[in-house]
Amino acid sequence: MKRILLVIAVVVVYVLHQDFWFWRTAHPLVLGFIPIGLFYHACFAVVASLLMWLLVKFAWPSHLEQEVEGKSNQEDAAP
Amino acid sequence: MIAAIVVFAYLAIVLYIGIFAFRRAKGKEKAEDYFLASRSLGPFVFLFSLFGTNMTAFAILGSSGHAFTNGIVTFGLMASSSGLVIPLTILLIGTRVWALGKKHGFMTPVQMFRDRWECSHIGTVISVVQAALLVPYIIIGIMGGGTTLNTISGGKVPYWFGGAIVALVVMGYVFFGGMRGTAWVNTFQTTLFLLFGAIALIVIGAGMGGYRNAAQSMLASPALAPLLTRERISPLYFFSYTFIPLSAIAFPHILIFCLTAKKMNHFKKTVILYPLCILAIWLPCVFLGVMANRVTDVPQIRAKQEARRMLATQGKAMAPEARDELREKAAGDDVILRLLERYAPFWLAGLLGAGIMAAVMASDSQILALSTMFTEDVFAFYGGKKRFGEAVQVQTGRAFIVLITLVAYAVALRAPETIFELAIQYAFSGFAALSPLLVAALFWKGSTKWGALAVTLWTALAVVAVAVFQSAVPAPAPGPATVVWSLGGTEVLSRTPGGTAVFGFMPVVPMVLMSVLLMVVVSLITTKPKQSTLARYFRG
Numbered sequence: 001m002k003r004i005l006l007v008i009a010v011v012v013v014y015v016l017h018q019d020f021w022f023w024r025t026a027h028p029l030v031l032g033f034i035p036i037g038l039f040y041h042a043c044f045a046v047v048a049s050l051l052m053w054l055l056v057k058f059a060w061p062s063h064l065e066q067e068v069e070g071k072s073n074q075e076d077a078a079p
Numbered sequence: 080m081i082a083a084i085v086v087f088a089y090l091a092i093v094l095y096i097g098i099f100a101f102r103r104a105k106g107k108e109k110a111e112d113y114f115l116a117s118r119s120l121g122p123f124v125f126l127f128s129l130f131g132t133n134m135t136a137f138a139i140l141g142s143s144g145h146a147f148t149n150g151i152v153t154f155g156l157m158a159s160s161s162g163l164v165i166p167l168t169i170l171l172i173g174t175r176v177w178a179l180g181k182k183h184g185f186m187t188p189v190q191m192f193r194d195r196w197e198c199s200h201i202g203t204v205i206s207v208v209q210a211a212l213l214v215p216y217i218i219i220g221i222m223g224g225g226t227t228l229n230t231i232s233g234g235k236v237p238y239w240f241g242g243a244i245v246a247l248v249v250m251g252y253v254f255f256g257g258m259r260g261t262a263w264v265n266t267f268q269t270t271l272f273l274l275f276g277a278i279a280l281i282v283i284g285a286g287m288g289g290y291r292n293a294a295q296s297m298l299a300s301p302a303l304a305p306l307l308t309r310e311r312i313s314p315l316y317f318f319s320y321t322f323i324p325l326s327a328i329a330f331p332h333i334l335i336f337c338l339t340a341k342k343m344n345h346f347k348k349t350v351i352l353y354p355l356c357i358l359a360i361w362l363p364c365v366f367l368g369v370m371a372n373r374v375t376d377v378p379q380i381r382a383k384q385e386a387r388r389m390l391a392t393q394g395k396a397m398a399p400e401a402r403d404e405l406r407e408k409a410a411g412d413d414v415i416l417r418l419l420e421r422y423a424p425f426w427l428a429g430l431l432g433a434g435i436m437a438a439v440m441a442s443d444s445q446i447l448a449l450s451t452m453f454t455e456d457v458f459a460f461y462g463g464k465k466r467f468g469e470a471v472q473v474q475t476g477r478a479f480i481v482l483i484t485l486v487a488y489a490v491a492l493r494a495p496e497t498i499f500e501l502a503i504q505y506a507f508s509g510f511a512a513l514s515p516l517l518v519a520a521l522f523w524k525g526s527t528k529w530g531a532l533a534v535t536l537w538t539a540l541a542v543v544a545v546a547v548f549q550s551a552v553p554a555p556a557p558g559p560a561t562v563v564w565s566l567g568g569t570e571v572l573s574r575t576p577g578g579t580a581v582f583g584f585m586p587v588v589p590m591v592l593m594s595v596l597l598m599v600v601v602s603l604i605t606t607k608p609k610q611s612t613l614a615r616y617f618r619g
Contacts, residue, residue, distance in 0.1 A: 010167070013163060014163065014321070017155070017159060017160055017163065017321065018314070018317065018318055019155070020314050022308075022309075023308065023309050023310065023314065024308050024309070024310045025308055026298060026304065026307035026308050029294055029298075032291045032294070033289075033290035033291045033293070033294040034294075034366075035151050035294070035307040035308065037151050037152070037155065037307075037308060037309050038151040038154055038155075038362075038365070038366065040155075041154050041155040041158070041159040042154070042362055044155075044159045044162070044163075045158070045162040045354045045355065045357060045358040046354070046355070046358070048159070048162040048163040048166070048354040049162070049351060049352070049353075049354040049355050051163070052166045052167070052170070052350045052351045052353070052354065053351050055167075055170055055350070056170070056347050056350055056351055059170075060347070061174055061175070061178075064174055064175060064177075064343060065178070065342075065343045065344075067178060067182065068178050068181045068182060068343070
């Protein structure tokens with residue numbers, strides 16, 4: 001279930017990147033000079049970072065670490 | 080000229096870092112130490128060097144130049160999509176490659192492919208195609224270096240000399256310092272160009288009298304207002320672009336960098352902070368590129384705008400050569416430098432110029448990757464290491480670094496394309512089309528060496544076909560594309576002012592999809608690797 005939710009989160013964020021809704025307008029100008037299309041994508045980068053935090057927290061491939069550590073320990077133990 | 084002196088001082092510092100790394104490594108003439116820094120990079124150096132190696136001249140000069148011509152769309156097109164796709168691929172693919180490298184001692188992606196698919200010469204074919212696609216990336220660095228030094232010195236340092244200096248410095252610290260020197264220099268450079276964006280934004284904004292007025296006057300101008308929206312690019316083209324960042328993880332230098340982390344935990348910070356680093360660099364560059372259109376007191380920028388206007392109004396009636404000439408005059412790769420020259424005080428222009436040089440010189444890891452690939456995938460694989468020993472292997476790598484830098488410099492002097500186009504059309508699309516190789520090797524037991532060969536040959540063929548098509552069919556004037564092939568009223572193949580369109584998409588889309596299809600179909604009908612081999616890669 002956790003994995004499915006994370007996949008859905010990735011797909012939703014990808015779809016949010018294709019923001020055709022601000023395509024032909026510069027308004028509103030955020031802070032009086034940043035066109036909304038640019039501001040949206042700056043916020044998108046922050047959302048992408050949050051998504052990565054979620055993935056690292058809940059989908060980290062820790063088995064790979066264990067495999068490598070297991071191998072290192074075996075090498076250390078070898079005569 | 081003061082600015083140029085500051086930049087030269089910066090170049091001396093990075094050269095020294097390379098030599099310092101060389102001294103630290105003395106007596107360790109092992110291939111793994113020279114090419115991978117003994118797989119010992121800590122989290123901070125790993126994040127900054129991996130990020131820095133992906134930020135080339137393209138990130139600062141190319142992005143602001145593209146934004147100057149196309150507007151704010153540049154950020155969503157390349158930066159924010161990279162902020163999602165690149166860290167995702169580092170998490171899914173980079174960590175797995177790191178673990179396999181630790182377990183089996185791989186130093187290049189091709190070593191892994193050879194082992195995973197039980198192949199030898201097919202691995203060589205993949206290595207050759209990767210190398211051929213990587214060279215344009217190195218050329219970008221040299222071109223960017225030439226442009227930067229030329230502009231910062233007010234034209235006193237000629238383009239050819241600036242390019243030569245940059246090539247020599249990069250070659251110097253890669254030659255001496257290997258991966259350790261390259262990673263340290265990249266860390267120093269990334270720190271510099273992360274600072275660059277914010278400082279440049281404040282200084283230029285103050286010089287221009289604030290951005291509010293600039294944005295309002297752009298909105299009031301019918302010719303400039305579209306640059307504050309995304310209407311100059313079609314949504315299909317925008318969608319196509321999300322395929323381009325797939326190239327990052329397929330670049331050999333990025334994969335090789337993934338092998339240098341001391342622990343897998345070091346990937347965590349890189350994955351989470353990558354989108355924010357992209358934001359910090361690209362947002363100021365794109366914004367400044369757009370705002371440069373409001374600058375009226377810089378003759379070089381006005382000349383570009385005039386060339387763009389002529390191209391739009393008279394381009395259709397012109398000969399293709401005259402159009403290309405105008406296109407070059409209108410290219411904005413140096414607008415950010417012109418803004419610095421106009422609005423930053425001398426000493427600050429020098430420091431900011433050094434920040435730009437930092438990004439421009441990111442071609443170091445590509446040069447080192449080519450050398451690693453040559454010495455591991457060719458020299459060592461065909462018996463050189465066994466016959467001559469590891470010390471000779473490292474020396475061969477160093478000789479290769481000199482050779483490849485000279486070749487790239489010679490090409491950079493003759494390359495007519497703008498930095499941005501050159502990078503996108505060849506290297507990025509090609510590596511994006513090679514990315515299914517990694518996914519298949521790491522996630523699909525059923526993939527075979529013949530599937531890998533089909534993907535590699537298809538990529539090479541597609542890149543050559545796009546290059547031939549674009550040189551045979553001249554780029555049209557701004558406006559509708561030249562339709563070369565249509566089927567039942569649908570435009571199949573078109574030549575656009577900026578490149579090629581296939582069914583309205585950038586070529587990278589059909590290239591990647593065809594790679595996936597070939598990998599699946601060819602693998603299904605050919606013999607799989609032995610169970611014992613698969614057991615080393617897949618659990619259960």
